[in-house]
Amino acid sequence: MEAQSVRLEDRPAGEAPGGGQVDPSPMLGTWHNTDKNTGGIVRMQLAERSGTFLVHAWAAGAPDLHDWGEAAAMAHAANAHSHEGMAFSAVYDFGFVETILAAYTKSGILVLDTFNTFKDGSGRSNYFTREFFHR
Amino acid sequence: MPPLQISRTRDRLESPHALHPVDLAPLVGTWVNFDTAATGVHHLEIGDRDGELTVHTWGSGMPDPHDWGEAVGEPFTDGVALDAAVAFRANYDFGFARVMLACYLNKRLLVVDAYTVFQDGSGRSPYFRRDHFYIP
Numbered sequence: 001m002e003a004q005s006v007r008l009e010d011r012p013a014g015e016a017p018g019g020g021q022v023d024p025s026p027m028l029g030t031w032h033n034t035d036k037n038t039g040g041i042v043r044m045q046l047a048e049r050s051g052t053f054l055v056h057a058w059a060a061g062a063p064d065l066h067d068w069g070e071a072a073a074m075a076h077a078a079n080a081h082s083h084e085g086m087a088f089s090a091v092y093d094f095g096f097v098e099t100i101l102a103a104y105t106k107s108g109i110l111v112l113d114t115f116n117t118f119k120d121g122s123g124r125s126n127y128f129t130r131e132f133f134h135r
Numbered sequence: 136m137p138p139l140q141i142s143r144t145r146d147r148l149e150s151p152h153a154l155h156p157v158d159l160a161p162l163v164g165t166w167v168n169f170d171t172a173a174t175g176v177h178h179l180e181i182g183d184r185d186g187e188l189t190v191h192t193w194g195s196g197m198p199d200p201h202d203w204g205e206a207v208g209e210p211f212t213d214g215v216a217l218d219a220a221v222a223f224r225a226n227y228d229f230g231f232a233r234v235m236l237a238c239y240l241n242k243r244l245l246v247v248d249a250y251t252v253f254q255d256g257s258g259r260s261p262y263f264r265r266d267h268f269y270i271p
Contacts, residue, residue: 003257004231006201007194009174010251012259020253022260039144059143066143076250080259087263089235089250096140100224102237102248104263113237113248115211115224116146122139123154128211128222128239129145 010080024053024075024085031110031133040129041112046073046088055090055101068092073101096120109134148215155218157210159183162220166245166268175264176236176247177201181208181223190225190236203227211239231255244269 005011024046031044038060045056053075057068071092075085087104096119103112110133117126141147166179177200180191188208193200206227210220222239235250245268253259 003259004229004255006203006227006229006232006234007175007177008196009264010194010232010259012257020256020258020260041143061141061144066141068142074250074252074261076263077260078262079264080251080253080262082262083260087250089237092142094140094142097142097146099142100237102235102250104248104265113222113239115209115222115237117209118215120140122148124139124146124148124215125155125157125212125217126209127145127214127217130239 012081021083022075022077022085023083024048024073024088027075027085027088027105027110029135031135034109034132034134038131040114040131044110044112044133053085053088055088057092057101068094071101076104096122146215150216156186157212158219159186159188159210160220161240162188162208162210162223162245164270166247167271169267169269173266175249175266176268179245179247179268188220188223190223192225192227192236203229231257 028046041059053073054070055073056070058065071090073088073090076087090101092099098117100115114129118124162181177193177195182189188210190208191205192203206225208223208225211222213221225236227234232253237248247266249264252261
């Protein structure tokens with residue numbers, strides 16, 4: 001049976017299926033924001049524990065960083081036939097705001113986009129950020 | 136009024152901010168992939184329907200592009216006190232796969248990152264794909 005697709009690159013390449021598993025290990029480690037004065041995420045720790053890919057983020061705050069704790073992350077490969085992780089997504093829900101992390105790696109840099117939606121009626125605009133990290 | 140909760144410094148509102156609807160105009164239009172041989176998203180029609188962001192996407196296909204239909208987009212600004220849309224998210228669930236489009240403007244280029252997860256047991260990996268679009 002032909003696999004379903006909604007664009008050309010979804011089509012199976014013909015090799016044996018890999019079970020849809022993506023290895024996040026190329027992304028694991030501690031990533032630091034290239035901007036020392038960021039008002040966003042200062043650093044992230046990417047880890048794998050008991051087969052679960054996890055992100056732990058710390059964000060700018062005074063006097064201490066905001067520890068966001070750990071969230072489950074979904075690793076993505078560069079295409080449907082690769083198993084090498086190079087991107088991920090994750091969700092943090094703080095109640096008053098939900099933050100979606102959407103990140104990819106390229107040439108040793110991790111590029112992180114965040115999509116932030118306020119749920120507290122404070123009138124703050126939902127906002128987007130884009131930041132760069134190194135190990 | 137109690138201080139607003141923040142998850143990071145950027146969440147802070149420095150002065151009282153009147154609630155304005157997000158200006159969707161920067162996103163609205165028909166966006167065409169720069170890469171005419173692209174195998175991912177082919178083009179998008181982004182609209183403003185009474186303040187709601189509509190996203191109609193076509194994926195590459197032979198002989199014709201795949202019509203993904205219309206989804207509601209969620210617009211984002213560049214900061215908590217700003218009103219102009221600079222980014223959006225939209226989700227598609229096709230049953231066999233779901234796709235999150237995570238998109239932002241860079242000058243007058245629309246960058247579309249597609250995060251795809253297959254749900255059909257076909258063995259295909261979740262994957263990331265980036266494409267760049269312009270308004271002809």
